[in-house]
Amino acid sequence: MFPCPEGIARLRERTHPHAMPIRLGFADAVGHTPLIRLNRFSDETGCEILGKAEFLNPGGSVKDRAARGILEDFERKGLLKPGGTLVEGTAGNTGIGFVHLCNARGYRCVIVMPDNQSPEKSALLRTLGAEVQVVKTVPYADPNHYQKVAPRVAAEIEGAVCGNQFDNTANRDAHYATTGPEIWQQTDGAIDAFVCATGTGGTMGGVSRYLKEQDDEVRCVLADPMGSALYNWVKTGELKSTGSSAVTEGIGIGRVTANLDGWPIDDAVQVEDPEIVTAAYRLLHEEGLFLGGTSGTNVAAAVRVARMLGPGHTIVTVLCDGGHKYLSRFYNPEWLAQKGLAEYASAASRRL
8 A cells, every 4th residue: 555645745744844754664765874984994094985874774775776766667667566476586685675665565576596695585585475486506697597587487477577686777777866866965076986896787887877977087996706707897898707705695797787788887896705704894893883795895895995096085885784684604603714714704803
């Protein structure tokens, strides 16, 4: 059920002009997240390193924006009708955003995800009410890749649509319409660089486009883990991967998605697992921010960019989601020890 126009009007009349506005359900609560100064990292580099606190979205991640943008685009086009089904292939967070929205709007939600993701994600999706199909992790070229299975699942369900977050540019458009303008307004246009990892390409594609339209001098830098082909693509134009990452989930891919294609990226930074673990554990123990590995990737890359630019610059990055979904892996000392990374977590914890 959607709120009636009369009810909305009454609520807005009652809201004090200087108070936080009343949000009209889950979808209306997405976005408007604060920028958080990362004090230790800023002081060490002489730059202002600011994190966009996307973990404060109601579904807990930056992917709430993409999920809302895609779902509402389907509704506007008449492709998703009352009682319909939304199917998505996802590493987790977009699916979490989708199932929240589907619950709020009366849709069925079916999620297809690879088996290399943290078990907390699939458990949470099921708890929220999604029907979850976990498939074997295979290369993208394989027809049984989760992104290719999801459209086939949708085709078998009457009244279903597939979110297709990687190549549905409603994802990118959502960030162009919301995340980019918020960052520009919150920094009063005084931003020198935007640094962000990418999976679907939506955040980087949409934000970089918006910021470049405001000031072409803003540097947009891709943060890329080992094992991804995008670092070499930015640097040389060739999709070529090197190494691998044990700790990243949902970022670092081997192709240029429709959301990323054609939008401005000035440079790329390749971040290795020890840097990711160190940054994430420092965020926890020095900044009080309990975040996932992608946030560690972003902050480690932002520090690199800050050192390249020199003191006095403002760098914005994305704090994508909280650490709660990674307790069995990224925040599990035994698991980190198996990956040869426990020493970096311990060293970061002892810095104080």
